[in-house]
Amino acid sequence: MSLVVDVQVADRDVEIAFEVAAGETVAILGPNGAGKSTTLDVVGGLLRPDSGRVVLDGKELTGADRWVAPHARRTALLAQDPLLFPHLSVLENVAFGPRSRGAGRAAARETALAWLAEVDATGLAERRPAQLSGGQAQRVAVARALAADPQLLLLDEPMAALDIAVAPALRQLLRTVLADRTAVVVTHHVLDALLLADRVVVLEGGRVVEQGPAGVVLSRPRSAFAARFAGLNLVSGVATPDGVRRPDGSVLHGTATDPAPREGSEAVAVFRPSAVAVHREPPGGSPRNVLSVRVEELEPLGDVVRVRAGDLAADVTVAAVAELGLAPGQEVSFVVKATEVDVYPR
Numbered sequence: 523m524s525l526v527v528d529v530q531v532a533d534r535d536v537e538i539a540f541e542v543a544a545g546e547t548v549a550i551l552g553p554n555g556a557g558k559s560t561t562l563d564v565v566g567g568l569l570r571p572d573s574g575r576v577v578l579d580g581k582e583l584t585g586a587d588r589w590v591a592p593h594a595r596r597t598a599l600l601a602q603d604p605l606l607f608p609h610l611s612v613l614e615n616v617a618f619g620p621r622s623r624g625a626g627r628a629a630a631r632e633t634a635l636a637w638l639a640e641v642d643a644t645g646l647a648e649r650r651p652a653q654l655s656g657g658q659a660q661r662v663a664v665a666r667a668l669a670a671d672p673q674l675l676l677l678d679e680p681m682a683a684l685d686i687a688v689a690p691a692l693r694q695l696l697r698t699v700l701a702d703r704t705a706v707v708v709t710h711h712v713l714d715a716l717l718l719a720d721r722v723v724v725l726e727g728g729r730v731v732e733q734g735p736a737g738v739v740l741s742r743p744r745s746a747f748a749a750r751f752a753g754l755n756l757v758s759g760v761a762t763p764d765g766v767r768r769p770d771g772s773v774l775h776g777t778a779t780d781p782a783p784r785e786g787s788e789a790v791a792v793f794r795p796s797a798v799a800v801h802r803e804p805p806g807g808s809p810r811n812v813l814s815v816r817v818e819e820l821e822p823l824g825d826v827v828r829v830r831a832g833d834l835a836a837d838v839t840v841a842a843v844a845e846l847g848l849a850p851g852q853e854v855s856f857v858v859k860a861t862e863v864d865v866y867p868r
């Protein structure tokens with residue numbers, strides 16, 4: 523059930539093309555307004571693009587002269603909100619899909635019970651949605667989506683509305699469910715991308731700026747958003763023999779990784795926040811990279827404090843924050859060794 527998406531929505535300035543192979547899960551990432559919801563809406567048939575096409579398993583769902591209605595698309599949407607029918611029992615909610623596809627009452631009930639067992643919710647069958655916790659309702663929503671036997675599963679931040687304590691169990695369930703399914707998942711969570719998706723597609727400003735295997739994009743990001751998402755610092759510019767020249771003319775020295783960027787071509791320098799040391803004064807005569815920045819925000823992160831300055835971040839200990847007297851608005855130097863900076867083509 524492969525998916526081909528190549529669509530344009532002029533009034534939203536969205537032009538997006540990507541493919542999902544049969545059995546593959548693709549995560550769509552991007553900042554607010556990047557076009558993630560627009561993409562899901564177009565694929566699910568809720569929005570008609572100005573031009574382009576959506577093809578599922580060789581069948582055109584959206585095209586120049588073709589428009590398959592949402593309910594006839596064989597796609598199922600799992601959204602933030604479980605969207606269960608409040609007046610139906612859990613069992614009836616899950617049986618709804620098979621019933622609408624023509625199954626008899628007994629067969630639909632059997633399918634629904636099988637899916638409820640699959641999501642570990644058999645004991646909830648007779649309850650009404652109002653009698654479920656958020657996590658239980660979302661598990662039922664998973665069963666309902668799958669009971670309709672969709673060819674493509676669309677997930678729109680399925681964990682976003684859940685309690686932090688409940689999210690891991692649902693993520694684990696989705697991991698099992700998505701293992702051999704064709705799916706597109708919009709997420710703001712790095713763990714979802716890593717644990718659920720085979721590939722990620724990064725959108726910015728209504729365009730695909732980067733795509734590839736989840737592990738590769740998150741460990742070797744080439745776009746500003748993917749780097750931020752993966753918790754890495756990224757500086758882009760033009761490749762020099764030993765680093766990246768930034769638009770302001772300064773060079774960030776690093777180590778070229780395979781494949782090394784061609785001198786003069788667009789390149790990125792990427793380094794971990796934990797590799798950055800923060801100094802009040804620029805260290806004199808240092809062979810290291812020194813970036814002058816203004817502290818914008820201090821954010822506690824486990825046993826370190828993330829110091830944010832523009833697009834860059836440094837992780838320092840609480841003791842260092844106290845010792846340096848760090849506070850927003852302060853001018854400081856971010857210092858990073860060239861050996862900690864990976865340079866590769868953009």
Ligand SMILES: Nc1ncnc2c1ncn2[C@@H]1O[C@H](COP(=O)(O)OP(=O)(O)OP(=O)(O)O)[C@@H](O)[C@H]1O
Nearest residue numbers: 533534535536552553554555556557558559560561
């Ligand atoms: N109903 C609408 N009518 C017109 N423009 C819209 C509409 N919804 C979104 N847009 C615009 O389309 C572009 C893409 O928005 P979209 O909602 O797809 O982004 P998103 O990546 O889902 O963002 P978010 O993470 O905030 O949900 C934005 O410029 C947005 O302002």
